[in-house]
Amino acid sequence: MKFGVVIFPSKNLQDFANSYRKRYDPHYDLIPPHLTLLNAFDATEEDAREFAERLQQISRNANPFTLKTAKISSFHPVNNAIYLKVEPVEELLKLHAEIKKEFSEHRSDYAFVPHITIGQKLSNDEHSDVYGALRMTKINHEEAIDRFHLLYQLENGSWTVYETFRLGKE
Amino acid sequence: MKFGVVIFPSKNLQDFANSYRKRYDPHYDLIPPHLTLLNAFDATEEDAREFAERLQQISRNANPFTLKTAKISSFHPVNNAIYLKVEPVEELLKLHAEIKKEFSEHRSDYAFVPHITIGQKLSNDEHSDVYGALRMTKINHEEAIDRFHLLYQLENGSWTVYETFRLGKE
Numbered sequence: 001m002k003f004g005v006v007i008f009p010s011k012n013l014q015d016f017a018n019s020y021r022k023r024y025d026p027h028y029d030l031i032p033p034h035l036t037l038l039n040a041f042d043a044t045e046e047d048a049r050e051f052a053e054r055l056q057q058i059s060r061n062a063n064p065f066t067l068k069t070a071k072i073s074s075f076h077p078v079n080n081a082i083y084l085k086v087e088p089v090e091e092l093l094k095l096h097a098e099i100k101k102e103f104s105e106h107r108s109d110y111a112f113v114p115h116i117t118i119g120q121k122l123s124n125d126e127h128s129d130v131y132g133a134l135r136m137t138k139i140n141h142e143e144a145i146d147r148f149h150l151l152y153q154l155e156n157g158s159w160t161v162y163e164t165f166r167l168g169k170e
Numbered sequence: 171m172k173f174g175v176v177i178f179p180s181k182n183l184q185d186f187a188n189s190y191r192k193r194y195d196p197h198y199d200l201i202p203p204h205l206t207l208l209n210a211f212d213a214t215e216e217d218a219r220e221f222a223e224r225l226q227q228i229s230r231n232a233n234p235f236t237l238k239t240a241k242i243s244s245f246h247p248v249n250n251a252i253y254l255k256v257e258p259v260e261e262l263l264k265l266h267a268e269i270k271k272e273f274s275e276h277r278s279d280y281a282f283v284p285h286i287t288i289g290q291k292l293s294n295d296e297h298s299d300v301y302g303a304l305r306m307t308k309i310n311h312e313e314a315i316d317r318f319h320l321l322y323q324l325e326n327g328s329w330t331v332y333e334t335f336r337l338g339k340e
Contacts, residue, residue, distance in 0.1 A: 001181060008330050011171060011215055015325045022326065029199040032330040045181055149331060155185045156192065160178050160202040161319060161331035 001045060002153040003162075005038035005055065005099055006031075009067060009116060010143050017084065017118050024082065024119030024130055031159040035067075035086055035116050037148060038099050041106035048152065051103075052163045055150055058098045059165035064146040065091035072118070072134045080127040083115035084139060095148070095167070171215060172323040173332075175208035175225065175269055176201075179237060179286060180313045187254065187288050194252065194289030194300055201329040205237075205256055205286050207318060208269050211276035218322065221273075222333045225320055228268045229335035234316040235261035242288070242304045250297040253285035254309060265318070265337070 008014065017033035043051070068087040075081045086092070096112050119130055147166050151159040178184065187203035213221070238257040245251045256262070266282050289300055317336050321329040 011322060011324060011330070014330060018324060018326050018328075029328075032324065032328060147333065149334075152181060154181060154188060154202065156188050158188075158199075158202060160181070160184060161334065163317065163336075164319075164331065164334040166333075 001043070002040045003043055003048070003051060004036065004040045004151050004153070004159065005148060006034035006036050006151060007067075007145055007148045008032055008034055009145070013067075013069075013084075013116070013141065013143065017116050020082075020118035020134075024122060024126070025117060026121050027117075030157050031151070033116055033118075035114055037096055038103055038106065039110070040153065041103070043106075045152075048150070048162050052150055054102050055099070055148075055163070055165050058095070058102060059148070059167055060169065062095045062098065062167045063091050064144060064167045065089055065095075067092075067143050067145045069116070069139045069141045071139060072131075072137050073115070074127070074131045074135070075113075076127055076131070079120070080122040080124065081117055081120035082122070082127070082131050082134065083117045083119075086114035086116060088112075088114050092145075171213070172210040173213055173218070173221060174206065174210045174321050174323070174329065175318060176204035176206050176321060177237075177315055177318045178202055178204050179315070183239075183254075183286070183311065183313065187286055190252075190288035190304075194292060194296070195287060196291050197287075200327050201321070203286055203288075205284055207266055208273055208276070209280070210323065211273070213276075215322075218320070218332050222320055224272050225269070225318075225333075225335050228265070228272060229318070229337055230339065232265045232268065232337045233261050234314060234337045235259055235265075237262075237313050237315045239286070239309045239311045241309060242301075242307050243285070244297070244301045244305070245283075246297055246301070249290070250292040250294065251287055251290040252292070252297070252301050252304065253287045253289075256284035256286060258282075258284050262315075
């Protein structure tokens with residue numbers, strides 16, 4: 001089965017992202033809007049407990065931080081995903097680096113670009129239209145992030161939370 | 171916004187429930203299969219932190235337990251929901267009672283019948299057909315439950331996990 005590690009932003013930011021995801025993201029029904037800290041990787045259900053312990057340890061030594069978004073960006077031409085760009089503040093980069101190091105056997109080849117996807121798997125024409133309309137939009141938003149989550153995927157592709165980790169907490 | 175408190179069973183049991191929910195439960199896309207400990211209630215986003223503290227306290231004094239299912243049942247004629255009946259073991263009843271007491275201002279008028287919904291909002295004919303086919307099915311399943319979750323609802327009706335609580339843990 002697949003596991004992943006994500007941050008869920010506030011309800012307001014999730015509602016905002018969903019207003020686009022509803023039309024432009026085929027994963028809309030499978031997972032709430034999120035910032036991915038560790039991409040999906042395969043492991044067994046029995047591994048969940050140990051993963052949680054490792055993430056708990058990381059979380060204790062991490063700090064809450066301010067999530068800031070300023071604009072909408074795109075991964076085109078690598079892929080046709082459109083996202084809310086999240087400022088790579090030091091605490092977030094450190095949290096990601098610690099998780100990446102601890103789960104190095106499951107590492108991804110992508111560089112870490114903190115983001116919240118609002119559209120993906122778009123055709124080139126759709127991508128041009130949507131990104132063209134959104135690229136100049138200013139999204140000046142800040143919010144406090146004090147937790148992240150370990151998730152696993154069900155057979156239907158949807159994700160369930162296994163455990164929550166509070167940043168800087170025992 | 172709405173909050174709720176649930177247990178997510180194992181991936182296997184969720185996959186089993188989803189094989190029915192896909193056809194028979196209009197909430198299929200909104201939340202993974204779950205056992206409700208506290209029905210949806212209204213509060214503000216700022217209340218989440220305090221709710222989490224209260225649930226954390228309850229969780230510390232609770233114990234992991236074995237979730238046992240034996241059969242499929244129905245709430246008909248109260249409503250046309252079909253569910254996996256979960257054995258009302260002492261630890262589960264105690265956990266529910268503690269949450270109900272702590273959140274007494276949000277109490278529900280329903281008696282607590284531990285269950286995992288697999289179909290709901292069915293027409294009378296659908297209900298008769300589906301329940302007729304399933305009522306004699308034996309589901310002899312046991313699994314360990316060691317956590318529960320506080321969730322909140324987004325504007326599109328879907329649910330996001332706010333925090334996880336480990337039974338019997340600090």
